[in-house]
Amino acid sequence: MDGMSLEESLSDVDSSLFRLFRQKTSDLQYPKLEKDQYVARWLKARSWDVEKAEKMFRMHLQWRNEVKLDELLATFKMPEVVEKYFPGGVCGQDKFGRPTFICPAGTADVFGLMRSASRTQLALSRYYLMEKIVEEILPAQSQKMGRPIDQLVIIFDLQHMNRRQLWRPWLNFVLEMTSIFEVNFPELMAVCFVLNAPSFFSMIFSLLKPILSKETQDKIHILGSNYFDELLKLFNPEDLPAHYGGTMCDPDGDPKCSSRICWGGIVPESYYQIQQSSPASSMEVADDAFLLVPVGRGSKEYFYVGEAKSGDTVSWEFYTESNDIAFSLWVEPQSDSGSLVDEGSRRRLGKARGPNSVGSSGMTTSFSFNNLLGSQGLGGKLDLRQITRSLRVDCDLVPELGNRQVDLDGNYYLLFDNSYSWTRAKRIWCKAEVVCSNPLIKDGNSNNNSVVDGEMEGRDLKAVDVELSEVMKTVCAPDYSSLSTLDVDISALVIILLRTVPIIRRRFRSSQSSSSSPQGVKFKRPIKTTV
Known part of the structure; x- marks a missing residue:
């Protein structure tokens, strides 16, 4: 957790790898490949193996075209139920200026969400969020800090999680989203903290591990009950919500910063999409x-x-x-x-x-x-x-x-x-x-x-x-x-x-x-x- 951006960590990398990668992908004519830090995402995700990185990138472009990701920010309308009840939000930054995404996943009403929105709507809402982070939040943070910021810190709070959230349709959705993010948004996560993990979290993590690369697994830290002290090693108090040991609050004094973080909750039945009788x-x-x-x-x-x-x-x-x-x-x-x-x-x-x-x-x-x-x-x-x-x-x-x-x-x-x-x-x-x-x-x-x-x-x-x-x-x-x-x-x-x-x-x-x-x-x- 040295806080260096991808761009700042490239000084020791052989520049010939970048030239070779660009040669192999020259037929794609993708403008972002002109930036070293963008190419570095794919090379680093495949341990600097150019052949594997090229294959990974070509598959990403195919997926990107399939879901029309380039148009998503302009065309996708976030369902109201997702906006109000899908936990998570960007709030604060660490000592190196990297934005923090905080997800109180334990508060999710998984039954209510999946009864109120289709799987496609839920998936598109997550793609929209990731694309917004890459295209808007990180560039804005880079401008604010006066240095390149190309990664973010993630905090998963599993307090109140119970076995109901192991419901097969929801678990399948989580596994699928994890797999998609791993191969299509490489090296976007700088570090991940898991708080208040329940006793059965080891079972969940055993399902996730085959999906995650070793590099990603090494970035995940499961913290104990003293997580306040651990988080403050990476965060200044004023940049961390008071609910997690910092001093940041909403203007109304809310220590959870609910104006920036969705805290989930029970989805009202009025949002349910009533399916016709079988x-x-x-x-x-x-x-x-x-x-x-x-x-x-x-x-x-x-x-x-x-x-x-x-x-x-x-x-x-x-x-x-x-x-x-x-x-x-x-x-x-x-x-x-x-x-x-x-x-x-x-x-x-x-x-x-x-x-x-x-x-x-x-x-x-x-x-x-x-x-x-x-x-x-x-x-x-x-x-x-x-x-x-x-x-x-x-x-x-x-x-x-x-x-x-x-x-x-x-x-x-x-x-x-x-x-x-x-x-x-x-x-x-x-x-x-x-x-x-x-x-x-x-x-x-x-x-x-x-x-x-x-x-x-x-x-x-x-x-x-x-x-x-x-x-x-x-x-x-x-x-x-x-x-x-x-x-x-x-x-x-x-x-x-x-x-x-x-x-x-x-x-x-x-x-x-x-x-x-x-x-x-x-x-x-x-x-x-x-x-």
């Missing part, structure tokens, strides 16, 4: 947009999302009836000879269905029709490319929601991977859609526009959904649980379907005179695809 326990699915994806023990299933063009947004929402599932996004790139659905037909189809919000739970039943179109071209082996890395999520309490703007034309799929579980099959309820990047674009065929738009005036949109579903049931036999192919021009199909509305209406009128009324089709399962 489809398995009811006769009908509450929202027809959800389709059932059964995934067997040790197996995988692809779920067709839709056909997208570069700039479109793929969005999804799913949950399991029990346990967790791994998922990732894949694409079958569009060949040069292939054709995508034209913007005009997508605009007209969206107009017939009504507005759908990305990732919202208010999508209409027409998604079943949208998913049915996914059978186009699924008769043979697919050439799929992975877009996002596989992510294992606990979504039996709170649905997993997400979206991604794509840059490849093609057919997009979600892969639900249960290959890690040889004892449990999973049942996933999923809905997904492709949102056009420019839904107002004009179609060249104005005649088609006027015909369709004229026919849709005054139509009941819910009735249209039911009618379309009924027609597709007739057109697309056999049953959707089997492999089938729908090889038609989608744009023409939509126009034909809308022109048959009067016929469909007569059919419904005649059937209403019978003893039972027809119901809208509910597609319980997506089309299976073998890749």
